[in-house]
Amino acid sequence: MADTWATSGIDLHLDLTGRRVRAGLEDALREAIATGRLLPSTALPSSRALARDLRIARNTVAEAYGQLVAEGWLTAQRGSGTRVADRRTPAAALPPAATAELARPRYNLRPGSPDLSAFPRQEWLAAARRALAGAPAEALGYGDPRGRPELRLALADYLARARGVRVTADRIVVCSGFTQGLGLLCQALRARGASVLATEEYSLASHRDVINAHGLQRISLPVDRDGATVGGLGDADAALLTPAHQFPLGVALAARRRSQAVEWAERTGGLVIEDDYDGEFRYDRQPVGAMQALAPERIVYTGTASKSLAPGLRLGWLVLPAYLMDDLVAAKTQADVQSGTLEQLALAEFIRCGAYDRHVRRSRLAYRRRRDRLLTALQRRAPEVRITGIAAGLHALLELPAGRGEDEIIAAAADRGLALEGLDAYRATAEQHRGPALVVGYGSPPEHAFTGAVARLCAVLS
Amino acid sequence: MADTWATSGIDLHLDLTGRRVRAGLEDALREAIATGRLLPSTALPSSRALARDLRIARNTVAEAYGQLVAEGWLTAQRGSGTRVADRRTPAAALPPAATAELARPRYNLRPGSPDLSAFPRQEWLAAARRALAGAPAEALGYGDPRGRPELRLALADYLARARGVRVTADRIVVCSGFTQGLGLLCQALRARGASVLATEEYSLASHRDVINAHGLQRISLPVDRDGATVGGLGDADAALLTPAHQFPLGVALAARRRSQAVEWAERTGGLVIEDDYDGEFRYDRQPVGAMQALAPERIVYTGTASKSLAPGLRLGWLVLPAYLMDDLVAAKTQADVQSGTLEQLALAEFIRCGAYDRHVRRSRLAYRRRRDRLLTALQRRAPEVRITGIAAGLHALLELPAGRGEDEIIAAAADRGLALEGLDAYRATAEQHRGPALVVGYGSPPEHAFTGAVARLCAVLS
Numbered sequence: 001m002a003d004t005w006a007t008s009g010i011d012l013h014l015d016l017t018g019r020r021v022r023a024g025l026e027d028a029l030r031e032a033i034a035t036g037r038l039l040p041s042t043a044l045p046s047s048r049a050l051a052r053d054l055r056i057a058r059n060t061v062a063e064a065y066g067q068l069v070a071e072g073w074l075t076a077q078r079g080s081g082t083r084v085a086d087r088r089t090p091a092a093a094l095p096p097a098a099t100a101e102l103a104r105p106r107y108n109l110r111p112g113s114p115d116l117s118a119f120p121r122q123e124w125l126a127a128a129r130r131a132l133a134g135a136p137a138e139a140l141g142y143g144d145p146r147g148r149p150e151l152r153l154a155l156a157d158y159l160a161r162a163r164g165v166r167v168t169a170d171r172i173v174v175c176s177g178f179t180q181g182l183g184l185l186c187q188a189l190r191a192r193g194a195s196v197l198a199t200e201e202y203s204l205a206s207h208r209d210v211i212n213a214h215g216l217q218r219i220s221l222p223v224d225r226d227g228a229t230v231g232g233l234g235d236a237d238a239a240l241l242t243p244a245h246q247f248p249l250g251v252a253l254a255a256r257r258r259s260q261a262v263e264w265a266e267r268t269g270g271l272v273i274e275d276d277y278d279g280e281f282r283y284d285r286q287p288v289g290a291m292q293a294l295a296p297e298r299i300v301y302t303g304t305a306s307k308s309l310a311p312g313l314r315l316g317w318l319v320l321p322a323y324l325m326d327d328l329v330a331a332k333t334q335a336d337v338q339s340g341t342l343e344q345l346a347l348a349e350f351i352r353c354g355a356y357d358r359h360v361r362r363s364r365l366a367y368r369r370r371r372d373r374l375l376t377a378l379q380r381r382a383p384e385v386r387i388t389g390i391a392a393g394l395h396a397l398l399e400l401p402a403g404r405g406e407d408e409i410i411a412a413a414a415d416r417g418l419a420l421e422g423l424d425a426y427r428a429t430a431e432q433h434r435g436p437a438l439v440v441g442y443g444s445p446p447e448h449a450f451t452g453a454v455a456r457l458c459a460v461l462s
Numbered sequence: 463m464a465d466t467w468a469t470s471g472i473d474l475h476l477d478l479t480g481r482r483v484r485a486g487l488e489d490a491l492r493e494a495i496a497t498g499r500l501l502p503s504t505a506l507p508s509s510r511a512l513a514r515d516l517r518i519a520r521n522t523v524a525e526a527y528g529q530l531v532a533e534g535w536l537t538a539q540r541g542s543g544t545r546v547a548d549r550r551t552p553a554a555a556l557p558p559a560a561t562a563e564l565a566r567p568r569y570n571l572r573p574g575s576p577d578l579s580a581f582p583r584q585e586w587l588a589a590a591r592r593a594l595a596g597a598p599a600e601a602l603g604y605g606d607p608r609g610r611p612e613l614r615l616a617l618a619d620y621l622a623r624a625r626g627v628r629v630t631a632d633r634i635v636v637c638s639g640f641t642q643g644l645g646l647l648c649q650a651l652r653a654r655g656a657s658v659l660a661t662e663e664y665s666l667a668s669h670r671d672v673i674n675a676h677g678l679q680r681i682s683l684p685v686d687r688d689g690a691t692v693g694g695l696g697d698a699d700a701a702l703l704t705p706a707h708q709f710p711l712g713v714a715l716a717a718r719r720r721s722q723a724v725e726w727a728e729r730t731g732g733l734v735i736e737d738d739y740d741g742e743f744r745y746d747r748q749p750v751g752a753m754q755a756l757a758p759e760r761i762v763y764t765g766t767a768s769k770s771l772a773p774g775l776r777l778g779w780l781v782l783p784a785y786l787m788d789d790l791v792a793a794k795t796q797a798d799v800q801s802g803t804l805e806q807l808a809l810a811e812f813i814r815c816g817a818y819d820r821h822v823r824r825s826r827l828a829y830r831r832r833r834d835r836l837l838t839a840l841q842r843r844a845p846e847v848r849i850t851g852i853a854a855g856l857h858a859l860l861e862l863p864a865g866r867g868e869d870e871i872i873a874a875a876a877d878r879g880l881a882l883e884g885l886d887a888y889r890a891t892a893e894q895h896r897g898p899a900l901v902v903g904y905g906s907p908p909e910h911a912f913t914g915a916v917a918r919l920c921a922v923l924s
Contacts, residue, residue: 037622104600116599125591132587137578137908138566140772160499176638180798206795213796310602312803333668334675336642340802341774446599 021056025064033073033084040086044074047082106417107453111248111395111441118363118447119310123355128346130353135345145333147174147317148341150348155317158351159303163279164289166296167319173328176314176339178275178304182207182240184335185273185300185318186214188327194237194271200228201433202249202426207240220428227253230261238271243291244279248426248439250389250397258291265298271321272299278307280360282392283368297321305347307394307443308360315339315347367394370442374454381458394443397423398461400436409438409460418456483518487526495535495546502548506536509544568879569915573710573857573903580825580909581772585817590808592815597807607795609636609779610803612810617779620813621765625741626751628758629781635790638776638801640737640766644669644702646797647735647762647780648676650789656699656733662690663895664711664888669702682890689715692723700733705753706741710888710901712851712859720753727760733783734761740769742822744854745830759783767809769856769905770822777801777809829856832904836916843920856905859885860923862898871900871922880918 032038044050047065051058065082068074075085131150139148146152152169159165175181189197197211201220211218219236221228227246233239239261243253253261265272274291282288292301301319309315320328332338350356371390378385384401400409406422413420423437445453494500506512509527513520527544530536537547593612601610608614614631621627637643651659659673663682673680681698683690690703701723705715715723727734736753744750754763763781782790794800812818833852840847846863862871868884875882885899907915 032622035622035628037626039619039623042623113603116602119599119602121594125587125594128590129587132583137581140578140581140774141575142773157501160494161501161504164499176798176802179796183797210796311604311799312602314798314800314802334641334672335645335797336638336776337773338776340638340776340805343802343805 022060022064022067025054025056025061026067029064029068030073038084040084042084043080044082044084105414105419107449107456108419108444109440109442109453109457110419110421110444111439113311113441113444114307114309114363114394115366115443115446116310116312118366120355120359123359124309124346124350127350127353127355128342131345131349132342134349139341139345143338143341145329145338146170146172147339148344148348151344151351154348154351155303158356159290159301159317159319162357163276163301163303164293165301165319166293167301171320171322171325173318173320173325173332174339174344175316175318175332176336177306177311177316178277178302179206179210180314180335181302181316181318182273183210183214184328184331185238185324186211186216187331188324189238189271190214190216191327196236196238198233198236198239199428200241200246201428202423203240203242203247203428204426205428208428211240218428222433223249223251225251227251227257228261230257230264233261233264233268233270235268236270238273240273240275241291242275242277244276244282244288245389245391245393247275247277247393248389248395248397248423250391250393250395252288252391253291258294261291262295262298265295270298271324274299274301276301276303278393279303280308281364281367281394283364283371284391288392292319297323300324308356308363309347313343313347315343366447367443370450371396373450374440374442374457377454377458378461382461385461395439395441398438398440400438400461404436404461406436406438412460413456416456416459418453418460420457484522484526484529487516487518487523488529491526491530492535500546502546504546505542506544506546567876567881569911569918570881570906571902571904571915571919572881572883572906573901575773575903575906576769576771576825576856577828577905577908578772578774580828582817582821585821586771586808586812589812589815589817590804593807593811594804601803601807605800605803607791607800608632608634609801610806610810613806613813616810616813617765620818621752621763621779621781624819625738625763625765626755627763627781628755629763633782633784633787635780635782635787635794636801636806637778637780637794638798639768639773639778640739640764641668641672642776642797643764643778643780644735645672645676646790646793647700647786648673648678649793650786651700651733652676652678653789658698658700660695660698660701661890662703662708663890664885665702665704665709665890666888667890670890673702680890684895685711685713687713689713689719690723692719692726695723695726695730695732697730698732700735702735702737703753704737704739706738706744706750707851707853707855709737709739709855710851710857710859710885712853712855712857714750714853715753720756723753724757724760727757732760733786736761736763738763738765740855741765742770743826743829743856745826745833746853750854754781759785762786770818770825771809775805775809777805828909829905832912833858835912836902836904836919839916839920840923844923847923857901857903860900860902862900862923866898866923868898868900874922875918878918878921880915880922882919 047058047061051061065074069076073085074082076082149169151174152172155172156167156169159167175184195217196219197216198219198221199208201222208218221230221232223246228241241253243258245252261272264270276290290301292299298321302316304316305313375387378387386399387396389397406424410420410422421439423434423439509520509523513523527536531538535547536544538544611631613636614634617634618629618631621629637646657679658681659678660681660683661670663684670680683692683694685708689708695701703715705720707714723734726732738752752763754761760783764778766778767775837849840849848861849858851859868886872882872884883901885896885901
């Protein structure tokens with residue numbers, strides 16, 4: 001086997017044109033270095049390898065290298081061969097990022113993220129290692145758009161056990177987070193002729209954007225202390241609900257509302273999308289089971305690893321009625337063929353070996369402690385603030401006393417390095433049905449920053 | 463901290479209704495076991511923990527457990543607590559998978575996959591471990607929709623060096639494989655008013671499906687020995703091309719065709735999408751650099767880890783003209799927020815530490831050897847077959863001699879346990895411009911199966 005360009009240790013592309021070969025090679029290398037295509041310290045192929053590959057004399061390459069060394073473009077040292085010299089080249093500077101998240105405040109009590117510093121890195125890596133070691137080669141290829149069978153089996157077991165979901169592995173589609181799952185559902189609904197999807201009046205704007213982008217009309221369901229007022233579903237084709245812990249108001253959907261929604265779905269052929277984003281986290285009483293169990297053929301159960309583990313995993317799952325399976329599989333195939341299989345295998349093993357249950361339990365304890373500390377601090381320092389939505393999840397609703405506005409408090413907090421979010425950011429309709437409030441995500445800060453974050457929150461509220 | 467349901471080692475949801483508490487608990491447990499929600503060997507919470515959490519007497523739980531042990535639903539053993547008994551429950555049987563890929567033939571020479579058994583599992587895991595150990599916590603959260611900066615910087619360096627791409631990290635959007643990237647591009651093009659996208663006459667049907675699904679009209683460009691006949695672009699808004707190695711015909715796009723396409727794009731404001739799916743693999747001469755370098759503001763460069771590493775990673779990348787960045791970021795955000803960050807970090811480290819270059823070099827050697835063995839075998843056993851498209855990539859075109867048809871040969875191969883694909887499967891138009899041929903992917907089989915696969919191919923062709 002000859003040592004050719006094709007086998008040299010580094011991939012390098014040069015435009016070598018013109019008749020004066022040595023000058024052409026020199027120019028090509030200069031240009032590659034000047035434009036940053038060849039970075040400082042990059043090792044070049046040996047003159048022998050490069051010459052053979054370009055089908056020119058070895059001497060020509062050696063002379064070109066020598067010239068560029070003389071000019072300071074390259075360095076040649078015994079033992080380490082010829083390398084690109086360190087020069088002050090214009091760095092490929094990274095411009096300001098496109099998202100605001102990257103400008104991180106010192107303290108953060110915005111909702112939507114678990115404590116990322118608590119991600120169980122060692123246990124995750126151990127599961128990933130075991131999973132990859134045991135996986136068949138085909139697991140690395142194109143496969144079932146529903147996702148790896150290992151993960152769907154592990155999820156079916158877990159969801160039945162922990163959330164009371166009625167599920168078998170063949171009804172699960174693994175997707176890249178809830179956002180993708182919602183988009184795929186909208187696509188399937190549109191393809192089946194749906195035109196109207198109801199959302200809760202207070203909800204995530206990014207979810208409403210996905211719904212709008214798929215050409216579905218939206219109507220809003222007001223939310224009271226019993227959750228979404230599903231009596232308003234009327235002629236809607238589908239409804240997106242957060243039954244276990246309304247986001248952002250924090251109430252649970254009452255039993256009779258659940259029945260009412262199921263009755264609506266069965267009567268009209270409508271579909272309920274159950275967004276169980278933080279169903280693992282409840283503190284004071286037995287969990288509210290998944291609503292899906294009431295009517296598995298009319299309710300899509302959706303879950304995610306974004307709150308229980310980390311959003312960066314981009315792993316979510318849909319448990320689907322039979323009639324939607326084919327459409328969802330087609331939509332997923334067209335979206336990205338399948339979700340990444342290595343992360344799926346790792347999560348399957350992470351669940352199977354019990355690490356997921358352990359992590360959820362640890363996190364639940366930690367978040368409950370945080371919630372209790374938050375409550376205690378607020379009751380002492382800001383007793384006029386009314387706190388609700390705290391039986392579950394990673395966030396609480398803080399209703400502000402008369403005379404205090406969201407914007408004022410958010411600005412005062414920002415001055416102290418604390419990021420907060422107001423309820424108004426979640427309002428879907430023009431009417432203002434509720435007084436000013438904050439949606440406080442007590443899961444977000446790392447443990448060491450929680451005390452400081454709560455102190456600053458109390459300072460701006462007292 | 464009390465030992466409550468919230469802190470018990472396992473998540474379990476029971477519907478405990480009715481007044482007769484013990485009977486209700488027994489029924490709920492029986493139902494959970496009978497329906498498979500509680501799987502054999504699952505450990506139940508201690509009677510103390512369960513009682514506290516359900517706010518019932520501990521004795522009630524102990525009695526219910528005792529009853530179910532007596533009935534055979536549960537087992538109780540000193541040391542290991544109470545567990546679900548092994549019963550013949552109806553298994554959550556996995557129905558036949560939705561994709562044909564899962565029914566794997568013994569031998570496979572269909573194109574589209576690298577040798578999955580050669581995936582560098584140890585090096586990948588080592589890179590993933592180092593990457594995760596060194597990553598900041600925010601890397602696990604919601605972040606830049608373009609992808610992790612570590613990966614975009616590593617890709618910018620690699621693509622400039624290895625493929626001659628003009629690129630900085632801020633022009634890269636990491637996506638979940640080429641399929642997603644193409645979908646996002648179609649979405650952006652549609653939003654900008656585009657209506658017609660040209661594809662090569664022979665191309666992947668799944669790519670054409672994505673284009674159609676986004677409401678774009680398609681026109682087809684015939685392909686000759688110089689690649690796509692870009693003179694036919696006319697009023698198209700965009701063109702999807704495979705310049706380095708036409709898929710499936712295997713020819714390279716000639717230099718004057720490249721200039722012609724660039725001239726078209728600059729004159730009309732059109733966009734070229736350069737699908738560089740197997741640009742790493744070329745054997746006999748210096749690589750053809752990325753066409754994108756000719757006109758970075760009119761050409762989107764697209765690459766993928768699907769051929770160089772594994773399709774299951776679902777990692778691809780777009781290098782974009784400035785004018786498309788915002789639209790692509792918006793489309794990616796709406797599709798799935800961002801691609802999985804752990805795989806991105808792992809790939810960044812895999813490239814940075816040189817493992818990617820090493821793996822590509824090893825693979826290139828292995829595939830060149832396979833190609834040479836395929837050529838030698840066919841020349842000896844089936845000399846009437848004309849073989850083209852072999853200077854690069856992982857597949858070859860085998861033009862069949864007069865009197866032999868694709869279907870007949872594919873069927874004969876299937877009888878011998880060998881999966882083959884005919885050229886006709888890639889034809890986009892009704893007209894049949896070419897004689898029967900096979901598209902043979904010599905990258906797909908694991909090393910140990912390659913000899914057997916080639917022997918069977920020769921047997922059906924000779």
